[in-house]
Amino acid sequence: MYRKTVLEKNGAQRITVITDDNGTQVFDENGTAIATYGDDRHDEAVKNYTDGGWTIVSDEKR
Numbered sequence: 001m002y003r004k005t006v007l008e009k010n011g012a013q014r015i016t017v018i019t020d021d022n023g024t025q026v027f028d029e030n031g032t033a034i035a036t037y038g039d040d041r042h043d044e045a046v047k048n049y050t051d052g053g054w055t056i057v058s059d060e061k062r
Contacts, residue, residue: 002062005046007054015054017045
């Protein structure tokens with residue numbers, strides 16, 4: 001399983017939420033991990049950011 005969601009705020013800030021077999025990680029626009037979960041919390045992470053004003057730019061599942 002692999003899922004990648006890119007979110008944007010104010011047209012400038014971007015974060016990426018990636019979930020694979022190792023769990024879910026959230027990366028800032030510099031590629032630095034800002035949150036790490038050992039299980040699948042993709043939907044929860046995306047919801048937390050969209051509730052905070054972030055917009056989904058892309059959502060990819062493989």
